[in-house]
Amino acid sequence: MNDYTDYYRMQALNINGTVLIFANHYYRDDIDMALSKDKGRTWSNEVTLVANRGTTSYGHMGTSFTAGVLYNSSEIALAYEGSNNKIQYIYSTDWGANWVSETQKIIVDNNTSFNPLISDSKGLLVYSVPNSTNVDLKVKAIGRPMISEIKLVPHFQYINVTWSKTNGTLANGYMIFKGNNTWDLRFCAQVDHKTWFRDYSELYNMSRRTPIYYCVIGFYENWSLIAFSNVTKLQNRLPLIENLSAKSGYLYVNLSWDPIDRSLGYNITDYVVYRGKSPESLQRFARCGEATWYNDTFRNITYPCPSLLKLDL
Structure with missing residues (x-):
């Protein structure tokens, strides 16, 4: 110069x-x-x-x-x-x-x-x-990504996020960021000494069609080294089951729903019914095959009186 x-x-x-x-x-x-x-x-x-x-x-x-x-x-x-x-x-x-x-x-x-x-x-x-x-x-x-193999798998309750170790070494902790685009990722969670995270915050958005992006950052003791992954996109989420209804009868509740549109590319072979006292506590209790209805007859469940049963769906 x-x-x-x-x-x-x-x-x-x-x-x-x-x-x-x-x-x-x-x-x-x-x-x-x-x-x-x-x-x-x-x-x-x-x-x-x-x-x-x-x-x-x-x-x-x-x-x-x-x-x-x-x-x-x-x-x-x-x-x-x-x-x-x-x-x-x-x-x-x-x-x-x-x-x-x-x-x-x-x-x-x-x-x-x-x-x-x-x-x-x-x-x-x-x-x-x-x-x-x-x-x-x-x-x-910024720089070259050091965390690879980030994978996003949708579940009916959460999105399962997994990734590789940092250059083969497990970091002290990892921070997960996510967003609706690649340039505005917000802090989502921090996990220690493991390479997976379940994002339950998407519980009520599992059927939306807009993509979601994730990035993982790993850090070592005293933040002496930071490693990060590429930003990874989850495009397709679980298909939406629409018009779920519940009608009570004598000692049973009839559940029915619309079938999944096969033109979306999903080959549905089995509908599984989950039940719980809250969206976070759902547990599987029935498989219906390709049928789009199920009668819950309260087997192995004792209620004080059928007329006092409250349904929150």
């Missing part, structure tokens, strides 16, 4: 004697980089990593980009506010020698966002998003 007066912000990373300098070009608002492998004695030619961002930044001039080493590894991320006023990043997996193209940038948030900061060892990107009255602070894990 021949003339420092051409730049209004510079940031340096020192990685075991390899020094990288990133700088914002004053006129074009490019982000350039130069690299030294001998502790700054000699330098490579400057390379433009991000070109022509424009000058409409929502953030402060000095914090419209940031760079950081992720997980104390060879991976470096460069996060910045693009010309579309959205935080995005590119990365290198070999200490800055080569970078993914700007055309392969990863957009962190589809909303207007600015002022990115990277927590190096934890692989976390912090940035600001304006709202109607103030500014929200958001956090996102």
Whole structure:
């Protein structure tokens, strides 16, 4: 970088004697980089990593980009506010020698966002998003996913979420995030020393057709390392059984329902009836085959009087 007066912000990373300098070009608002492998004695030619961002930044001039080493590894991320006023990043997996193209940038948030900061060892990107009255602070894990094989299986009461260990090692704990899109995932739950979670919060939404997205983040002691999974989508949930009705008779309750529409692609071979005092305490007690009705005759159940029976369906 021949003339420092051409730049209004510079940031340096020192990685075991390899020094990288990133700088914002004053006129074009490019982000350039130069690299030294001998502790700054000699330098490579400057390379433009991000070109022509424009000058409409929502953030402060000095914090419209940031760079950081992720997980104390060879991976470096460069996060910045693009010309579309959205935080995005590119990365290198070999200490800055080569970078993914700007055309392969990863957009962190589809909303207007600015002022990115990277927590190096934890692989976390912090940035600001304006709202109607103030500014929200958001956090996102970035870099290469280290948790794989995330699987989502719908059950009639919950969604079962499972994932692999972090590089074959069980983390101290995992946090599960979910949302209706990939850029607005909210904290759902935290589990310790296990790689599965049952999301009962979707109990009343199991039949909705909109997709739901999950991401898992693992952390080690004192948060010294954070690992995360890809965002995974659950598109198809359980089909909806409609028009369930209950009619009481003498010492029995007749249950009936509409059959599942086979045109949806489901091959229904058995209807199973569950019963309980609350939605959370349902237990299976009858299988009906392909029939769409069942008579509950109260076998093995004693009631004070049939007329006092209350049905909550």
